[in-house]
Amino acid sequence: MRSLALCGLLLLSACGGNETKPSNADPTSHIKAGYRDIFGSTEKFSAVSADEGQAAEIGRSILQSGGNAVDAAVAMYFAMAVTLPSAAGLGASGACIVHDAKTRVADAFVFAPAAAPGPIKGVSFSVPVAARAIALMQIRHGKARWEFDIAPSEKLASLGASVSKALARDLAAGGASLNDEARRIFTRNGAPLKQGDNLIQPDLAATLSAVRRGGGVDFFQGNFARRLSDQIAQLGGSLPIAALRDAVPKAATPPSESDGGFRVYVAPPPMAGASALAGWNGGAAPSTAVPTDSAGFSGLAAIDEAGNAAACSLSMGQLFGTGLMVPGTGMVLATPTADGTATSPVVIGNPNNGEVRFAGAGGGSSSSAYATGAIARATIDDKIPVQGALIRNAGRGGYVNAIACPYGIRSGGATCQTGTDPAGFGAALVATER
Secondary structure, eight states: OHHHHHHHHHHHHHOOOOOOOOOOSOTTHHHHHOOOSOTTOOOOOOEEEESSHHHHHHHHHHHHTTOOHHHHHHHHHHHHHHHOHHHHOTTOEEEEEEEETTTTEEEEEEEOOOBOSBOBTTBOOBOOOHHHHHHHHHHHHOOSOHHHHHHHHHHHHHHOEEOOHHHHHHHHHHGGGOOHHHHHHHEETTEEOOTTOEEOOHHHHHHHHHHHHHTTTHHHHSHHHHHHHHHHHHTTOBOOHHHHHHOOOEEEOOOEEEETTEEEEEOOTTSSHHHHHHHHTTOOOSOOOOOSSOTTEEEEEEEOTTSOEEEEEEEOSSTTTTOOEETTTTEEOOOOOGGGGOOOOEEEEOTTTOOEEEEEEEESSTTHHHHHHHHHHHHHTSOOOHHHHHHHHTTTTSEEEEEEOTTOTTTOGGGOEEEEOTTSOOEEEEOSOO
8 A cells, every 4th residue: 555655646746641731830940940961861752742632642642653753743634634624624735844863864845725726606725735745755754554644533533523622712713604514514503513522524534534545646636536526516616636636745855054963944935934944043023913713724743752753834724724615525625825835844853863853833823933933942042941932932923832852852852842832722742651
């Protein structure tokens, strides 16, 4: 299956831990106490952080079951397509960055928003390419079998997921924009689902089953691609199979900036890597507002004990994208707004020895790339503890998910930490027993 998926993608490309909780402690107290006895530490560390708690739990489980950071990121993305489709649906655009500890290289996987040939009743929608990009990332850098990474999200959609606080917030804010098909799934007795309600999505489960069995290829050229194209035509839009096939994600070396022997990697154009570097360098902040919902943006990050790292920033263009769910697929289409490119994760790795220091990505705002860069600087160079830096930021410019090892995961695993902004409703979980 893995080989078939690789062949298909390459051919077409060529033509335990606990949830981190807010604290009232002095965010700089760790600096005052100082880091002690960290070098030569043999303590192992692995962790995840994401904008939705059930997705984070799945990522942690993947790490604990032998997958690497990329496997965890893949599993969290598809899980968030189930549990937070308002900001991370299968139609999302975005960018991921991977630091490979063994090869000592970093790769960026970019799936920028591109408008489909024919809008649906005047509503422009993006060609869905995220599944293809994530599959390519998993083929190049994943350790586990593809099916292993996808199965948890398929199970969530089939058996039901508890509506999280994050999704309930987004449904309350944007539920009115959904079409009848989406309302059938996300409302009960005419009202949006509330936190704790059971969300069952059989059509989405079937779509994820096709993705699991087809290695991602079926999504843009197989039976699912034909069904998607036909259903969109029935809605009045146009998405020929050729448009799906020709929407190829970009894989490239990410732009970076030196930080000693390390490199600060960000997403390449047209995504917002420049904004992330502005945050890293202390440039003028584009926004200080605290989001009241996801605004259609989300992020996730993972680091494993070998030093591999992966982080993804995702966007539906706006809250729930177009608001249009394609019948029979369970998939909400994204919209190609200008803000759709305002995403960038940040990963800090060392190309000389494979060490890693940071993996992070933000959601909740088109300013989250800047906020992620600022949190990276605070935790890595200023040595502020992760949760302290996030509390100090208080959601301004977006909700950041971060994993930081100020002295590198090999040099100081005991000092590695993970966190998520308490202004959002995500989860940060340590996967390695400490």
